[in-house]
Amino acid sequence: QVQLQEAGPGLVKPWQTLSLTCTVFGDSITSFIHSCTWISQPPGKGLEWMGAIATSGSTYYAPHLKSRTSSFRDTSKNQLTLQLRSVTPEDAAVYYCAGATKLLLGVTEATTYDYWGQGTQVTVSS
Numbered sequence: 001q002v003q004l005q006e007a008g009p010g011l012v013k014p015w016q017t018l019s020l021t022c023t024v025f026g027d028s029i030t031s032f033i034h035s036c037t038w039i040s041q042p043p044g045k046g047l048e049w050m051g052a053i054a055t056s057g058s059t060y061y062a063p064h065l066k067s068r069t070s071s072f073r074d075t076s077k078n079q080l081t082l083q084l085r086s087v088t089p090e091d092a093a094v095y096y097c098a099g100a101t102k103l104l105l106g107v108t109e110a111t112t113y114d115y116w117g118q119g120t121q122v123t124v125s126s
Contacts, residue, residue: 002026004036004097004117011123018084018122022097029078030055035103037113038071038082040093047108048093053080054103062106087124094119 008020022036029036038050051061053071061069068085084091099115110116 002099002115004099004115006095006097006117006120008095008120008122010121011125012087013126014088014124015086018082018087018091018124020082020084020095020097020120020122022080022082022117024078024080024099028075029073029080030075034101035099036080037098037100037104037107039096039098039108040091041096041119042090042093047096047110049106049108050084050095051082052103052105060103060105089124092122092124094121 003025005023006020012018035052035054037052040048040050049062050065051059051069051071053059053073059071070083073080080097096119097117098113100113104112
């Protein structure tokens with residue numbers, strides 16, 4: 001059974017870089033799951049699609065985040081990393097990674113994805 005597990009620092013200071021990881025258990029990150037997506041949910045708000053990485057390694061980002069977001073894979077660890085630079089308190093959220101057998105751009109509906117992590121809470125504060 002494929003499972004996704006996010007990990008993050010919990011607390012990050014304003015203007016620092018937030019680095020999150022998503023580890024895939026149960027299968028190779030480059031095979032069964034066609035794409036992995038990062039989705040955030042700020043307190044009291046809806047889900048926000050941030051970006052995705054396909055098995056080809058191609059990356060896709062939400063336009064308003066593209067300038068300060070990077071995502072890459074470490075196949076030796078079966079792990080994805082998302083980096084969000086110059087964070088502000090508005091970036092405080094629960095961050096999820098989700099996997100699908102097809103590339104899903106801009107999709108936040110959880111039932112559309114084949115796999116969904118438990119999320120990791122991030123607070124931005126000095």
